[in-house]
Amino acid sequence: MAEPQSIPEDPFLKSLLMLIRAHDGSGAWEAMPDAEVIAPFIVTKEQRREIPLIGDPDPDILWRVELYYSAIGLAIEQRTGFNAAPIMKIHHEGWGRMLLTAGRLVVVNSYLRDLHRFGFDSPQAMIDKAAKIIDGAVAVIERFPEAAAAS
Amino acid sequence: MAEPQSIPEDPFLKSLLMLIRAHDGSGAWEAMPDAEVIAPFIVTKEQRREIPLIGDPDPDILWRVELYYSAIGLAIEQRTGFNAAPIMKIHHEGWGRMLLTAGRLVVVNSYLRDLHRFGFDSPQAMIDKAAKIIDGAVAVIERFPEAAAAS
Numbered sequence: 001m002a003e004p005q006s007i008p009e010d011p012f013l014k015s016l017l018m019l020i021r022a023h024d025g026s027g028a029w030e031a032m033p034d035a036e037v038i039a040p041f042i043v044t045k046e047q048r049r050e051i052p053l054i055g056d057p058d059p060d061i062l063w064r065v066e067l068y069y070s071a072i073g074l075a076i077e078q079r080t081g082f083n084a085a086p087i088m089k090i091h092h093e094g095w096g097r098m099l100l101t102a103g104r105l106v107v108v109n110s111y112l113r114d115l116h117r118f119g120f121d122s123p124q125a126m127i128d129k130a131a132k133i134i135d136g137a138v139a140v141i142e143r144f145p146e147a148a149a150a151s
Numbered sequence: 152m153a154e155p156q157s158i159p160e161d162p163f164l165k166s167l168l169m170l171i172r173a174h175d176g177s178g179a180w181e182a183m184p185d186a187e188v189i190a191p192f193i194v195t196k197e198q199r200r201e202i203p204l205i206g207d208p209d210p211d212i213l214w215r216v217e218l219y220y221s222a223i224g225l226a227i228e229q230r231t232g233f234n235a236a237p238i239m240k241i242h243h244e245g246w247g248r249m250l251l252t253a254g255r256l257v258v259v260n261s262y263l264r265d266l267h268r269f270g271f272d273s274p275q276a277m278i279d280k281a282a283k284i285i286d287g288a289v290a291v292i293e294r295f296p297e298a299a300a301a302s
Contacts, residue, residue: 087240087248097238099250104257104291105298140255140301147256147295 007035007123011078012130016041016071023067040064041126043119057094057115065098065118069108072130073100076107076137082148084108084137090115100137105148107137158186158274162229163281167222174218191215192277194270208245208266216249216269220259223281224251227258227288233299235259235288241266251288256299258288 007013013034020037021029029037041064043051066088073084082102090096094115100108110133112118120126141148158164164185171188172180180188192215194202217239224235233253241247245266251259261284263269271277292299 087238087250089238089240099238099252101250101257101260104260104295106252106255106257109252109255144255144295144298144301147298150291150295 007038008127010127012071012075012134013038013123013127015074015078016067019067019070019074023063035123038123038126041068041119042122043117044121048117048119051117053094053114053116056092057090057118061115061118062088062090065112065115068126068130069098069100069110072108072133072137075130075134076100076102076141079134079138080141080148082107082141088112102141102148104150105140105144107140107148108133158189159278161278163222163226163285164189164274164278166225167218170218170221170225174214186274189274189277192219192270193273194268195272199268199270202268204245204265204267207243208241208269212266212269213239213241216263216266219277219281220249220251220261223259223284223288226281226285227251227253227292230285230289231292231299233258233292239263253292253299255301256291256295258291258299259284 017034017037024030040060066086069086069088073086076082076084084100084102084107086098086100088096088098090112094113096112096115098108098110098112099106120129168185168188175181217237220237220239224237227233227235235251235253235258237249237251239247239249241263246264247266249259249261249263250257271280
């Protein structure tokens with residue numbers, strides 16, 4: 001885990017922070033600075049290299065992966081009006097698949113690998129990666145709006 | 152589990168039998184009559200009522216659910232030429248969601264409940280249920296062929 005850094009203003013990041021804090025029963029994260037709340041998502045290349053790819057990934061990591069893609073789903077909904085529901089299937093050993101679907105449309109189809117090392121070089125890198133996935137989803141919805149609207 | 156019954160000729164059922172036997176390392180299922188191989192999928196209403204909906208369902212049940220939907224995927228491929236890949240997410244307590252996707256299209260979207268009691272009244276009931284799901288998937292592909300072909 002890296003030291004908390006100053007973090008950019010971004011609607012995706014706002015959603016992610018909101019989702020993380022929504023899981024906080026104790027109220028401790030309410031007062032915690034944003035940079036500290038997202039600190040577990042920031043893992044530098046050097047730190048990543050030191051994490052062994054052995055056994056099942058930590059449940060906390062899978063929880064972060066789910067939150068990350070849920071925040072992506074919220075951003076897709078904000079941009080398109082279509083609710084994008086996540087479904088994740090993790091196999092043992094830290095690989096798997098994450099889908100976001102809207103109606104009959106697969107708007108995000110991500111293959112996940114090396115989940116033990118899930119994390120981003122910086123808050124900005126995390127935002128940029130999410131923006132790329134969100135843009136891809138919006139483009140798919142614009143291409144197949146009827147499938148996204150079908151039940 | 153019901154007594155083995157005589158089972159109908161059906162392409163879906165053939166696929167299912169093939170998939171079950173493909174998981175058999177011992178070769179014991181090779182010689183076993185078809186009716187016996189699918190016997191664990193046949194659970195009568197009376198038997199179902201006796202199974203408590205407590206705790207996580209048996210992994211063998213989840214394996215059968217996956218095989219059932221994989222055989223449905225094969226039938227969809229035979230009918231349409233589109234490969235339909237399953238992704239299942241089971242939450243605790245025996246409920247969840249099963250998707251089959253072809254390209255960008257969700258061709259099957261099943262909500263699963265009471266998985267502890269997964270099973271069918273008879274081989275014919277199992278085939279009829281599968282046929283309904285397959286017909287639905289084929290109709291969706293005919294409606295959105297470009298989404299099914301998109302990567």
